[in-house]
Amino acid sequence: MTMNEQWHRTRWRPQLDWSTPGAELLRQAAEVLSSGLGSRSLQIVVFGSSPLQMGVSNAIMSGDLDIASDEEIEGLLVAAGLTKGLSSPYVEVCPLGTFRTALDWRTRAHAEMLGNLEILFPHPIDILVSKITRGEEKDFEAFEEVIDRTGHPTEGELLVSLIRAVHLYRPGYDEAAPGDPITNTRLLWKRLFGRDIDVRQEIIATASTRKM
8 A cells, every 4th residue: 555545554754834823832832841941851742733733734633732741841831821711822731641542653753853842743533533522613624625635534544543442422412412432423424425424333342343
C-alpha cells in the first residue's frame, strides 16, 4: 500500500502553520514553560482543534489551546496571563486522560521541539475520533473541513479508526442524550457518507473479533 492508502495508520508529518492564533499562543506558552522549567525537559500534548488549524486548514476555528501534561504546569501559565479569563484565545490545561481516542495514538503523532519543550501533535484522525463523544456542530464541521482539504478520512478509514477506539462506546451513555457517541456516530455517518451505520454491529461487534 502507498503512504496515502495508509493515511490513518502512519505518523503524521505536517507542515505546520505557525502564524495561526493557536500557534502564536502555543509559542507563548512554550516560552513560559521552558523558562519556568529551567534546564528540565517537558513533553506536552496539544489536542483539540488547534493542531488541525495549524496542520490542515486555518479555516478550522478554535477559541482555546488544549494542552495536557503529566506535570503541574497550569500555575506557570496562569501567572503569565495565558489561561481562561486572562487571554483570548486562551490555554486550557487538561489532564492527559481528557484526550480520549485510539489507545495507540502516540504511534501516529508528530513531535516538534520548542526550546526544551517537546510538543506532541496527534494525527488528525485521532483528533477527529476524539470529537465523536461531544459531537457539537463545530466538531462535525471539522470533519468536513479535513475531508475537503485532504480527502481523508474515507468511510473505511474512519470505520477502522473507530474500531481501534471502541472503548469510547462502552456502557454508561444514554443514546438519546446529547454527547452520546453512538448517536453522534450515526448523525456523522449520515452527514458525511449519506447512510446510517449500525454502530453496535459495524464497530462494537467487529472490534471484538477483528485484530486492527
